Amino acid sequence: MNDDKHTGRIHVPILARVEGEGALEVSIREGRLEDLKLRIFEPPRLFEKLLEGRSAQDVIDSVARICGICPVAYQMSAVAALEAILGITPSSWVARMRRVMYCGEWLQSHSLHIHLLAAPDFLGFDSAPAMATRHPDEVRRGLRLQGLGNAIIRTFGGRSVHPVGVCPGGFFRAPDASAMAALRARLEASRDESLALIDWVAGLPFPEDDQEFVSVSLRHERDYPITEGWIVSDRGLDIPIDDYEQHFREFQVPHSTALHALLDDRPYLVGPLARLNNNLDRLPAELRDRLEATGIRFPSRNMFHSIIARAVEMHLALNEALRLTEDYATTTAPHVEAVPRAGVGFGCTEAPRGILWHRYTLDARGLVESARIVPPTSQNQARMEEDLATALTRFGLERDDDALRLHGEMVIRNYDPCISCATHFLDFHALRG
Amino acid sequence: MPCGDERRMAEGHIYLFGLGSPHGADRLGWLAAEWLHAALAGRDGLTVDTLGQPTDLFLHPVTARDRLLLVDAMRGQGPPGTVMAFAPDALPEGVGALSTHGLDLASTLALVEALGVFRAGIRIIGIEMPSAAGQGAIATTLPAPLAKRLRTAVLAWLDAPGTDRARGEGHAKA
Numbered sequence: 001m002n003d004d005k006h007t008g009r010i011h012v013p014i015l016a017r018v019e020g021e022g023a024l025e026v027s028i029r030e031g032r033l034e035d036l037k038l039r040i041f042e043p044p045r046l047f048e049k050l051l052e053g054r055s056a057q058d059v060i061d062s063v064a065r066i067c068g069i070c071p072v073a074y075q076m077s078a079v080a081a082l083e084a085i086l087g088i089t090p091s092s093w094v095a096r097m098r099r100v101m102y103c104g105e106w107l108q109s110h111s112l113h114i115h116l117l118a119a120p121d122f123l124g125f126d127s128a129p130a131m132a133t134r135h136p137d138e139v140r141r142g143l144r145l146q147g148l149g150n151a152i153i154r155t156f157g158g159r160s161v162h163p164v165g166v167c168p169g170g171f172f173r174a175p176d177a178s179a180m181a182a183l184r185a186r187l188e189a190s191r192d193e194s195l196a197l198i199d200w201v202a203g204l205p206f207p208e209d210d211q212e213f214v215s216v217s218l219r220h221e222r223d224y225p226i227t228e229g230w231i232v233s234d235r236g237l238d239i240p241i242d243d244y245e246q247h248f249r250e251f252q253v254p255h256s257t258a259l260h261a262l263l264d265d266r267p268y269l270v271g272p273l274a275r276l277n278n279n280l281d282r283l284p285a286e287l288r289d290r291l292e293a294t295g296i297r298f299p300s301r302n303m304f305h306s307i308i309a310r311a312v313e314m315h316l317a318l319n320e321a322l323r324l325t326e327d328y329a330t331t332t333a334p335h336v337e338a339v340p341r342a343g344v345g346f347g348c349t350e351a352p353r354g355i356l357w358h359r360y361t362l363d364a365r366g367l368v369e370s371a372r373i374v375p376p377t378s379q380n381q382a383r384m385e386e387d388l389a390t391a392l393t394r395f396g397l398e399r400d401d402d403a404l405r406l407h408g409e410m411v412i413r414n415y416d417p418c419i420s421c422a423t424h425f426l427d428f429h430a431l432r433g
Numbered sequence: 434m435p436c437g438d439e440r441r442m443a444e445g446h447i448y449l450f451g452l453g454s455p456h457g458a459d460r461l462g463w464l465a466a467e468w469l470h471a472a473l474a475g476r477d478g479l480t481v482d483t484l485g486q487p488t489d490l491f492l493h494p495v496t497a498r499d500r501l502l503l504v505d506a507m508r509g510q511g512p513p514g515t516v517m518a519f520a521p522d523a524l525p526e527g528v529g530a531l532s533t534h535g536l537d538l539a540s541t542l543a544l545v546e547a548l549g550v551f552r553a554g555i556r557i558i559g560i561e562m563p564s565a566a567g568q569g570a571i572a573t574t575l576p577a578p579l580a581k582r583l584r585t586a587v588l589a590w591l592d593a594p595g596t597d598r599a600r601g602e603g604h605a606k607a
Binding site for chain 2 (some may be wrong): 132
């Protein structure tokens, strides 16, 4: 058979080193890509329906259960939407400490992805333990940074998995000054490590993979966006978060229990690379200089540069946590009381994997009438399929099945997909006779 | 005379970590660590702490000469309150899978092995959690009989260094 006329099917039955359960199916006919499907078969989790009738606090604690990796993101998008309805403007202390807590999540989630999920792909190892035998110092550094992120979350939320400290109007309690001082000392000691991580990651061997895609992220008037902002794209979109549904369309495809999403009928990218592409000018100058010194230019069209964006965001998060707690003083009023009232509210924050958009409708008792949650992984699904088609074709469809399978998995893992997050909803239609 | 850190590097250190969280059935590991912290106070060369995730153990300056004891809630290994000790390669299903997100206990132990730390010994102690049906609700302190069984299991390991490196040693009921 002529390699140029290769025909066959590549089937990756279960994707490894991603959160949740999915598969990849590729059909090749006469050397051309005939069909490609990223199948998500994890059962729908129906969270939005489960939230109906719940109080604001129940929502905050429940949505944290959607994900063990990014519970803070779910809590922060939810509490922003709920506070918008309840007419609460968080105090400056609360706003700063929420950003610190969120920095903890970026640190732990990004470090997990860089060191244990993605880097083995770039360095040719089939697992993190295999990579650890050859790169022990780098893996241990990554585990320390991940642990620091967990420590930040635990400081505010009592525990790093499914934290419980956030409430409408603020936090249930404020960390005391000694706990914060101890945390700051550990963060300070790791500042150089997170800086060194940027150089290490920038030195990984990256496939040439420039592509056309639309970067979508939050934008903030002053800061690198994490807990608040408006929605922008690098193609001119510039909207308040309340207008999300007027521009973005979610829909179901037969091969996925997670919804796909399009912006103006096109796939789009959310996540660290999109965020950095859209917010280079919001990086501190010295971090921007450090990034420039790597020789890798941003905005980048190479999807594999996402891992560099993650490393940059880790250093930013660590520095932000230090900056925002520099003159830390505890408070006896870590939250204001919330009075139930009816209304519709929107929340959108930058989860580690991209924008996480929430909408709630509350009744006069403050109970949820309806909820809608749009997680980043479902927004990236259409983009992932588009990327896979481009990347595998460029990689060479004539290559053997194992090579194509491995490259396809690498492309998918590069997005750090959280499939469990994405499968929270299923469009259900009953046909009745 | 070497300082504490130097002595720790030279002689090895023992880390005893409770895995879990401060709430729910998963709190057993933390309750155990908090109780053991008090019960073993004054013992040299020992650090007792709670971990929300197994990988957080790397926040400590662990070395190849150190020993590791993990205490975690388990399910399906006997009546509530059963205490069992396991070698790392003999973990049954339901041990170490109740308190972990991101990287579970088995994956963390694989990293420990790959990084060459805790060469002096690793043990995992599981405590059977109350049944889902609600029998034996989780107390906010460790019940005295359970604390006694736990202490026996922990002291048996602490005072017998080097006995748990052999692979396939399996588990022992306390």
